Amino acid sequence: MRVGLLAEAQDAAPVRAGWAVRFQESLRDRRRMVEATAQDAMGLQYLFTTGAGPSVPLYRGFLGRYQQAMKPPAGKSQTKPPEPEKPGCYEQLVGGPIQLLFCKPWATSTALVFACCKDGGPQPGKVIVPVRKVYIVLNKIVLTRLDSGVELPALAFNMSLDFQSWTWNWTASLHRDAALHLGRDADGDPAQFLANVNGVPFKLRLERTSRDRRFLPQERWSVSGRSLAAVLAEPWAKSMPFGSPNQTLTAQQLAAEVLRVNGVSIGWGIDWQLVDWQVPAGAWTLQGSYIDAINDIAAAAGGYVQPHNTDQVLRILPKYPAAPWHWGDVVPDFEVPSAVAEVEGTEFVDKPDYNRVFVGGMSAGVFGPITRAGTAGDLIAPQVTHALITDSTVHRLRGLAELADTGRQARVSLSMQVLPETGVILPGQFVRYRGNEAVQGIVRSTSVSWAAPKVRQTLEVETHA
Incomplete structure (x- = not known):
């Protein structure tokens, strides 16, 4: 007995709506005509004229300086060679006046100095080692x-x-x-x-x-x-107090006083090669040996101590006799060709490119900035103080030493013989090496090695880019 089912749905009757299309078949005869503004090019001839024509040989007479050789007559004669033509200092432009060239920029002086400003290239060294096929040295x-x-x-x-x-x-x-x-x-x-x-x-x-x-x-x-200088340090020299006396002395006089006991010299002298300056009374004290005191005095001005080869003399030398950016104008002490020396190696050293430093004394003296000329002075090096920086002279020397040891550097190792022309080259001397590229710098270390029968000296030369 099933209950009758009543369904509310029935079979759907399809009802299709009419479609409307917005597009129609294009008409091929409705295209726009294309017009071109260009046409076939036509050759255009232009009349070309020139001022040159066929060359005509021009014969010019000349007088020769030579004549037919002849046997010299009896007697003694000496022929003087012709003098080479000396280049002038100034060159006149074609159709223009001669221009005045000044070698150095104007300073505070009002005096005008006229000099030959023509660059003749690097100056030759004080000792020039000649180029030879063979170098014969009797090593001993x-x-x-x-x-x-x-x-x-x-x-x-x-x-x-x-x-x-x-x-x-x-x-x-x-x-x-x-x-x-x-x-x-x-x-x-x-x-x-x-x-x-x-x-x-x-x-x-x-x-x-x-x-x-x-x-x-x-x-x-x-x-x-x-x-010999070893006697000035421990254990051969005891530690003692040093200081500036109750009077104003120069730094050179102060170094000489260090090498005295109760006013009597201990047998050592000073070869002072720094610019001297004044030291007020009581401005400096130190506890140490003789060499400690001498090293401290030299370091105040950016210098160092070097012993004499045979005498009881201490040489006080500047670390930078000239600023590295002026080394191109320095006349080197030795000019060495590649035929006599060889480069064993090159070590590049990159240091901060400082262009300003504050330098000053401690209890007395001056204090202020030292700036490299021609720079903005925006890269400041660490501050430097020393008790012996007591006036403007040592203030500038120490500032130069600090700013010179900056930037990109190269340490070139040169190996060469101990020649009669050079001897043993000491630190602090300028050397120009003429290889594939000329290298000029200052010697920082020297070592001599002997293994019979061979003697070599190896130089470490500091150069700046």
């Missing part, structure tokens, strides 16, 4: 004990010095028979030797000895030490 290094005069031939020898060292450091290898001559002198002090390096003498002190006994035929003695 002999150690002579000064108190006895005994000569000890060195089987191997090395010595070195840099601008931060105030004494030479040396080592040598001697034959076993030299053991009898390696003791101290009659006063109990280290023995002194005269080292002759291809004719260049150096006085050295023997401080350490050791025996190298591997096999009996090859028994050797290894010795080492420093130069």
